[in-house]
Amino acid sequence: MSEYKLISQKKPAFPVTKKLGNYLKRHNRTIKIPIFYDDLLRFQGSVAVYDKHDNDTLWIRVFYNEFERAEIDLYLKKVYNILHSNGSDASIKHLNVDAIDFCTFGNSKPFRIKIRNILNDNYTYFYVKKTDASRIYGLELEDILSPYNLNFLVYEDTLIEEHISGxxxxxxxxxxxxxxxxxxxxxxxxxxxxxxxxxxxxxxxxxxxxxxxxxxxxxxxxxxxxxxxxxxxxxxxxxxxxxxxxxxxxxxxxxxxxxxxxxxxxxxxxxxxxxxxxxxxxxxxxxxxxxxxxxxxxxxxxxxxxxxxxxxxxxxxxxxxxxxxxxxxxxxxxxxxxxxxxxxxxxxxxxxxxxxxxxxx
Structure with missing residues (x-):
């Protein structure tokens, strides 16, 4: 039952080929988005995020300077609408970016975005990651072969991925x-x-x-x-x-x-x-x-x-x-x-x- 040496080294990220890109376009997985993964890396500071038992979650909550934060919040709300709705800006005024968290653990080093509807306090998450062909194949296979559907978007070097609750x-x-x-x-x-x-x-x-x-x-x-x-x-x-x-x-x-x-x-x-x-x-x-x-x-x-x-x-x-x-x-x-x-x-x-x-x- 041991995992000893089952995984010997860190997996590299693989680029999206033209053929995979054409597949993603055909199945509506690509759309222009207003913010990229690298934009989120420009944070000015961070604090550790702990769970309810005061254990380190290996996520950090990141902060941006005032000018950049306003722009980043707007763009993240636009991404949320593209991922979950028709992309219209009509509901943006009802959305708030409650938190931007960054995880340095693992391969994908994702940003986790918490979006809250200020009208009813319902919230959801989505993730911003660097593209990796392995992960995209995995997401597509999960959508096709598992009992569950998955919603994600790819644009250039950025992957937007919905949160899986559980x-x-x-x-x-x-x-x-x-x-x-x-x-x-x-x-x-x-x-x-x-x-x-x-x-x-x-x-x-x-x-x-x-x-x-x-x-x-x-x-x-x-x-x-x-x-x-x-x-x-x-x-x-x-x-x-x-x-x-x-x-x-x-x-x-x-x-x-x-x-x-x-x-x-x-x-x-x-x-x-x-x-x-x-x-x-x-x-x-x-x-x-x-x-x-x-x-x-x-x-x-x-x-x-x-x-x-x-x-x-x-x-x-x-x-x-x-x-x-x-x-x-x-x-x-x-x-x-x-x-x-x-x-x-x-x-x-x-x-x-x-x-x-x-x-x-």
Whole structure:
């Protein structure tokens, strides 16, 4: 269960290629924005941000000189309207920028913007980051293959990304998990199995507990939990196949133990099959868009030759599918993985149909 040496070095950011840029334009992911990531770096001072337990969150609240702050606030409110509305300036007078926070931890070094509606005190967040092709591929794959939609924009070297609401995984594990009812723990175990399978299938790595959120939803008398990734930097980069399994990170050990305590091996296999089938249906339902994205990824360079060789070798050893061994680049490795899932789903579905027809006759 250890993460020791699973991730050996920091992942570099990769530029957006012309082909990926054309894909983003086609799917309305690009629009001119009035402020860039580098503009936000001109802050004059900062203070540390602490959580309710007085622990350092690794975020700092940044401050700008008076003249620049007025301009930055206006532009950030415009970006909010572009991201969440029709881009009109009509509602800007009702918006306030409550905070601009900066995180120096991790790869993306994001700015987190807190926007409040002064009419009702409702607030939301969005993030301003440097563009990274890996992250963009990850965001798009999440939008296509997961149960959730994602809203983001790319303009030149700046990425605007909506906030994904939920309880950070590490906070949930430390502060909430032990107080869950047995039925809730069993449901969490099921969801972790599905989340684990989903990340592995689409090769989303580094799902340590602070890189996903747990989302509770009240359903009649019960609380239903879902798990959503919030960090997509490690899309198709690392060479170790285990990196793409959340179960192998020590931060997730409590959830792994929960699976062992609450689920039988038959149940685990059932949930894995369910998740593979759901992903396969999404692949079939979004084939044209997914093929365009994979085409851009196949012509892109988003990893190192060493990582590519290691990953395709390890997945070939795991599956026995020669398409992995013959893959050239991370785009082809991912294409082979999605084809493998889709083909198995179609083979089983066809076999089931034939068996049903035989029983009818």
């Amino acid at each position: 309880i950070p995984g590490d906070v949930f594990i430390n502060d909430y998990l032990d107080d869950c009812l047995d039925i809730e723990k069993a449901q969490l175990a099921k969801e972790f199995v599905k989340f684990n399978e989903r990340c592995m299938i689409r090769l989303l790595g580094d799902m340590r507990s602070y890189n996903y959120v747990v989302v509770p939803t009240h359903d009649f008398e019960n609380v239903v939990y879902k798990i959503r990734p919030i960090d997509f930097d490690q899309q198709c980069y690392e060479g170790k196949f285990k990196v793409y399994y959340p179960q192998f990170f020590k931060e997730n050990l409590k959830l792994v133990q929960l699976v062992g305590d609450k689920l039988t091996s038959e149940s685990i296999e059932q949930y894995q099959i369910e998740e593979r089938s759901i992903v396969a249906k999404r692949i079939l339902g979004s084939r044209s868009r997914l093929n365009r994205l994979l085409s851009a990824m196949k012509s892109d360079n988003i990893s190192t030759p060493k990582n590519i060789e290691q990953l395709k070798s390890e997945i070939f050893e795991f599956t026995g599918d020669i398409n992995f061994r013959d893959s050239d680049g991370m785009g082809e490795v991912l294409d082979s993985a999605l084809t493998f899932v889709r083909r198995n789903y179609e083979d089983v579905s066809m076999k089931t149909i034939i068996q049903q027809q035989q029983r009818l006759h």
